[in-house]
Amino acid sequence: MAAFLSPSTGRQLKAVLFDTFGTVVDWRSGVAAELGRFAEKHGLALDPFDLADKWRAEYQPSMEAVRSGQRGYVPLDQLHLENLKRILEWSGLSPSGFAGEDLEELNGAWQRLPAWPDVRAGLHQLRGRYVIGPLSNGNTALLVNMAKNAGLPWDLVVGLDLLRVYKPDPAAYLGAASFLRLHPGEVMLVAAHNGDLGAARAAGLATAFVPRATEHGPGQTTDLAPESNWDAVAPDFIQLARTLTLSD
Amino acid sequence: MAAFLSPSTGRQLKAVLFDTFGTVVDWRSGVAAELGRFAEKHGLALDPFDLADKWRAEYQPSMEAVRSGQRGYVPLDQLHLENLKRILEWSGLSPSGFAGEDLEELNGAWQRLPAWPDVRAGLHQLRGRYVIGPLSNGNTALLVNMAKNAGLPWDLVVGLDLLRVYKPDPAAYLGAASFLRLHPGEVMLVAAHNGDLGAARAAGLATAFVPRATEHGPGQTTDLAPESNWDAVAPDFIQLARTLTLSD
Numbered sequence: 001m002a003a004f005l006s007p008s009t010g011r012q013l014k015a016v017l018f019d020t021f022g023t024v025v026d027w028r029s030g031v032a033a034e035l036g037r038f039a040e041k042h043g044l045a046l047d048p049f050d051l052a053d054k055w056r057a058e059y060q061p062s063m064e065a066v067r068s069g070q071r072g073y074v075p076l077d078q079l080h081l082e083n084l085k086r087i088l089e090w091s092g093l094s095p096s097g098f099a100g101e102d103l104e105e106l107n108g109a110w111q112r113l114p115a116w117p118d119v120r121a122g123l124h125q126l127r128g129r130y131v132i133g134p135l136s137n138g139n140t141a142l143l144v145n146m147a148k149n150a151g152l153p154w155d156l157v158v159g160l161d162l163l164r165v166y167k168p169d170p171a172a173y174l175g176a177a178s179f180l181r182l183h184p185g186e187v188m189l190v191a192a193h194n195g196d197l198g199a200a201r202a203a204g205l206a207t208a209f210v211p212r213a214t215e216h217g218p219g220q221t222t223d224l225a226p227e228s229n230w231d232a233v234a235p236d237f238i239q240l241a242r243t244l245t246l247s248d
Numbered sequence: 249m250a251a252f253l254s255p256s257t258g259r260q261l262k263a264v265l266f267d268t269f270g271t272v273v274d275w276r277s278g279v280a281a282e283l284g285r286f287a288e289k290h291g292l293a294l295d296p297f298d299l300a301d302k303w304r305a306e307y308q309p310s311m312e313a314v315r316s317g318q319r320g321y322v323p324l325d326q327l328h329l330e331n332l333k334r335i336l337e338w339s340g341l342s343p344s345g346f347a348g349e350d351l352e353e354l355n356g357a358w359q360r361l362p363a364w365p366d367v368r369a370g371l372h373q374l375r376g377r378y379v380i381g382p383l384s385n386g387n388t389a390l391l392v393n394m395a396k397n398a399g400l401p402w403d404l405v406v407g408l409d410l411l412r413v414y415k416p417d418p419a420a421y422l423g424a425a426s427f428l429r430l431h432p433g434e435v436m437l438v439a440a441h442n443g444d445l446g447a448a449r450a451a452g453l454a455t456a457f458v459p460r461a462t463e464h465g466p467g468q469t470t471d472l473a474p475e476s477n478w479d480a481v482a483p484d485f486i487q488l489a490r491t492l493t494l495s496d
Contacts, residue, residue: 077429131392141429144379144404156392157404162411162427179410181325181389 003129004244006206006231009185013206013244016126017135017176019167019191020143021059021113022215024134025150028052030113038106042098046091049217054090058083063137063166073164075139081107110138111145115152116212122237123153129245131155135176135189137166156180168199177205190240194227201228208232210240251377252492254454254479257433261454264374264492265383265424267415267439268391269307269361270463272382273398276300278361286354290346294339297465302338306331311385311414321412323387329355358386359393363400364460370485371401377493379403383424383437385414404428416447425453438488442475449476456480458488 004013021027032048035055039046062079065071084107085095095103126132133156134143140159147154160166163175177184184204191197192212201207207230213220226233234240252261269275280296283303287294310327313319332355333343343351374380381404382391388407395402408414411423425432432452439445440460449455455478461468474481482488 075429131396139429140404140406140427144428148379148403155396155405156388156402158388158406158410159427162406179388179407180392181323181387 004188004232004246006185006188008201008229008231009204009206011183011185011206013130013188014182014186015131015133015177015180016188016190016208016244017133019189019193019196020134020136020138020146021110022212023190023192023210024119024152025113025115025146026212026215027056027110027113028215028217031055031109034106034109034112038102042102044093051087051091053216054087055080055083058086067166067169073161075142075159075161076137077107077110077139077142080110108145111142112149113146115150116236118236118238120151120153122239122241125238125241125245127153127155131180133157134159135167135172136160137172167196170199170203173200173203173205188231188244190237193223197230198228201230206231208234208240208244210234210236252436252480252494254433254436256449256477256479257452257454259431259433259454261378261436261492262430262434263379263381263425263428264436264438264456265381267437267441267444268382268384268386268394269358270460271438271440271458272367272400273361273363273394274460274463275304275358275361276463276465279303279357282354282357282360286350290350292341299335299339301464302335303328303331306334315414315417321409323390323407323409324385325355325358325387325390328358356393359390360397361394363398364484366484366486368399368401370487370489373486373489373493375401375403379428381405382407383415383420384408385420415444418447418451421448421451421453436479436492438485441471445478446476449478454479456482456488456492458482458484 006013018024031052035048035051062083066073088095123132133154136143138159139161143157143159147157160172165171174184177187188206188208189200190208190210192210197207197209209226209230211224213224232243234243254261266272279300283296283299310331314321336343371380381402384391386407387409391405391407395405408420413419422432425435436454436456437448438456438458440458440463445455445457457474457478459472461472480491482491
């Protein structure tokens with residue numbers, strides 16, 4: 001019953017934490033579906049996938065303003081709402097032309113994202129052996145609602161709002177290990193993004209890459225393959241669970 | 249499908265959080281059982297229930313040293329270990345006479361406490377309607393392990409180590425509402441302790457009392473009945489879940 005031994009950290013794994021947007025849930029399909037319903041309700045002509053991509057494209061720049069100290073910490077829920085208003089304006093739609101509740105409701109799309117089809121089965125298997133949870137830039141309330149909606153069986157949900165940081169700040173990865181009272185090398189980050197894994201490894205965590213080749217749609221060109229010797233690479237969460245529980 | 253309306257806060261309930269030690273889990277039986285095994289292993293003559301009571305009696309004074317600012321924040325795991333060493337000394341046993349791992353293992357008793365028999369059924373019903381989680385002085389790692397061991401289906405587990413406070417500091421109750429992005433009045437604390445509920449109410453939370461008449465053993469004289477007009481009073485979690493989901 002030995003746990004997975006991380007080649008890079010030299011430690012037995014105790015907790016497996018997951019990037020969420022893109023890795024666990026399919027934000028593009030989920031957000032586009034809700035944008036489509038919003039457009040229909042308000043009689044708007046817009047391309048839901050194009051607008052979903054634009055909304056997501058504002059994600060990193062809006063967090064960078066916090067990471068760089070240009071503004072104080074604000075939770076991702078709020079950044080998402082600000083970014084929604086910005087992309088509506090770019091589309092020639094005045095945010096003030098919509099009821100506040102309608103925009104809040106649409107913003108809640110990020111709490112109602114569908115899990116990739118392999119996610120629940122893989123997580124249930126991993127949960128029997130490891131502590132599992134998100135390690136996401138999402139705030140706690142967002143992640144709790146996402147988990148309830150998508151049936152994600154997390155052992156714990158701690159959003160980075162509790163640490164008031166955004167990945168890839170090293171404090172995000174180290175803080176997660178710290179509140180689990182584990183050595184960073186006993187904690188694995190699973191992500192579909194090589195950059196996130198690089199920052200996790202630099203902070204001393206174990207790493208696993210699971211590609212999500214259509215996260216950005218059919219023409220995706222990035223993160224199609226592992227770009228380093230991550231501790232584990234698997235095509236989906238079911239195979240990842242097999243790899244991490246092989247000795248069972 | 250209206251949620252429970254709290255008479256005291258005038259708000260619809262959205263999250264139900266639980267005191268854990270005593271309210272969710274039977275610390276006295278659990279700790280005494282592990283003390284009994286420890287005594288047997290080391291050939292010690294001691295009364296496991298008496299020692300469990302003494303260990304628990306150190307709980308409030310040790311937190312008070314943090315609350316009063318006499319010392320900086322340390323997680324409950326560490327206070328428990330310090331308190332264990334103290335009660336062993338009082339029993340004429342030198343802590344240094346035991347391997348560090350043996351004391352750590354015994355200290356882990358607080359992560360392996362049995363749930364009261366009505367807990368899981370009640371929580372599963374409540375989880376269909378509300379966000380549920382502990383609001384406990386336990387640190388996150390302790391609470392995550394407790395939940396895994398006892399099968400507690402929490403939506404989120406955030407220990408007060410993330411806020412670096414101990415109840416009944418108002419920041420504990422307000423912080424929990426804040427990271428859920430809820431108004432305090434939309435959050436209920438369930439506890440077997442009138443004092444905890446009083447502090448929760450003072451911070452603006454809804455309150456429910458569930459007595460645990462044998463938490464302190466057969467001769468218990470405290471917290472046998474509600475001492476204020478709490479929003480709900482129920483004999484166990486199953487009845488509590490009925491009260492809070494009556495309109496389903």
